[in-house]
Amino acid sequence: QVQLVDSGGGLVQAGGSLRLSCAASGLPFSTYTMAWFRQAPGKEREFVAAFSGSGERTYYADSVKGRFTISRDNAKNTVNLQMNSLKFEDTAIYYCAAGRPLVFLFYFRRQYDYWGQGTPVTVSS
Numbered sequence: 001q002v003q004l005v006d007s008g009g010g011l012v013q014a015g016g017s018l019r020l021s022c023a024a025s026g027l028p029f030s031t032y033t034m035a036w037f038r039q040a041p042g043k044e045r046e047f048v049a050a051f052s053g054s055g056e057r058t059y060y061a062d063s064v065k066g067r068f069t070i071s072r073d074n075a076k077n078t079v080n081l082q083m084n085s086l087k088f089e090d091t092a093i094y095y096c097a098a099g100r101p102l103v104f105l106f107y108f109r110r111q112y113d114y115w116g117q118g119t120p121v122t123v124s125s
Contacts, residue, residue: 002026002114006096009119012086016123020081022096022116033101034072034079037109038092038121045095047107049081059106064090088125093118 008020020036035050049070050059058070067086072079079096095118101111 002098004096004098004114004116006094006116006119009094009121011122011124014086014088014123014125016086017082017084018086018121020083020094020096020119020121022079024077024079024096024098024114027098027114029077029098030074031100032098033106033112034070035097035099035106035112036070036079036081036094037097037112038090038094039118040089040092043092045109047109048094050101050106051079052106053100061107083121086121086123088123091121091123093120095119 003025005023031053033053036048037045038048039045051070051072067084069082096116097112098114099112105111
């Protein structure tokens with residue numbers, strides 16, 4: 001049984017930092033692209049960042065480039081999202097996801113097969 005467990009969310013002031021973690025089990029982790037999506041109240045779930053299964057490529061939404069960094073540890077089956085210079089508009093529930101997306105569809109949520117339960121991030125202005 002595949003399980004993704006998200007953690008690390010919380011309340012932080014604008015300009016601050018948070019580090020999200022996702023622990024995966026029940027799947028051949030190193031062969032999966034791991035990603036983070038987020039969903040703000042009243043909005044669609046949107047892509048944040050992804051790290052290819054090959055470990056060669058990372059992808060970021062324009063809104064987080066230069067502020068967020070995704071990393072993965074295939075030995076520990078974990079993926080992290082370091083979030084710096086947080087803004088009020090980063091407030092959302094953040095979800096870890098695992099899938100094998102086509103390279104040009106890494107941002108498309110339907111390309112991901114497994115999802116974490118979500119961890120909330122609240123940025124106060």
